[in-house]
Amino acid sequence: MVWFTEYQTENVGLTIKAKEVKTINSKYQEIIVLDTEEFGKVLVLDGAVQTTEKDEFMYHEMLVHPALIKHPQPQRVLIIGGGDGGSVREALKHKSVEEVHLCEIDEEVIFVSEKYFPSISSKLRDEKVKIFIEDGNQFLEERKNYYDVIIMDSSDPIGPAEVLFQESFYKKVKSSLRKNGIMVAQTESPFLQEKYFKNAVKEIKKVFKYVGVYTGFVPTYPAGMWSYTLASDDVNVLDNVNKDRLDNIETKYIDEYLYTNLFAIPKFIKNMIE
Ligand code: AG3
Secondary structure (H helix, E strand, C coil), X not given: CEEEEEECCCCXXXXXXXXXXXXXXXXXXXXXXXXXXXXXXXXXXXXXXXXXXXXXXXXXXXXXXXXXXXXXXXXXXXXXXXXXXXHHHHHCCCCCCCEEEEEECCHHXXXXXXXXXXXXXXXXXXXXXXXXXXXXXXXXXXXXXXXEEEEEECCCCCHHHHHHHCHHHHHHHHHHEEEEEEEEEECCCCCCCHHHHHHHHHHHHHHCCEEEEEEEECCCCHHHEEEEEEEECCCXXXXXXXXXXXXXXXXXXXXXXXXXXXXXXXXXXXXXXX
């Protein structure tokens, strides 16, 4: 037994007891897999918890479904980051989706997920899925005007993922979307990572006409409170449309009521982004 701590801020940590710890050093980062009592297997990249078997649905469902439901007919989906496969799995639950491209910079994350997180990575080899081991920033240069939905399933804006939270990057995302395209990005904890959160939303607002921020619980992320930001130039993401589509999708977190009230977020968070 060993206690693992993620130092979420300079002064706050999340500590979990692990029965087993595996460490893999990839070209890009240190990958740790913990086996824990409370959360099952836990995936850690450069010291930050990315996902756990127990709470991953809370994050992946909230990241993926609102964007896909708001799109009139999502066929081509791109996920940047997300090598664990959780977002791929959720995206494939939408019948209209014909192809899912996954652009992950670190191939080792995919291998680790396939080995230790079968329930999360289960759809990575689906015939609709194409995996690109590339830098998201470069990848977008080559695909203009193509995707219906782009999902930013990145890690924190430090190190390799820093560029993914900047105006110049969101501009590339925008030009890789086709008509009615929608982007959704995970935008950090509004409570414990206020600076990251505010900055991400500010940069997204510089680029897109319609922007909507919502929150959800993820127990193993900083403060347990997470944010997601939807953005589009053509679709008013604040409109509450197509909620019936949830009837055909199996979920454990998001339902019609939650979706309808997606933007019912705490007042102090609204104040941060106005
Ligand atoms: N992406 C968001 C992880 C951010 C967690 N931050 C932290 N623990 N400090 C997760 C990828 C899962 N598909």
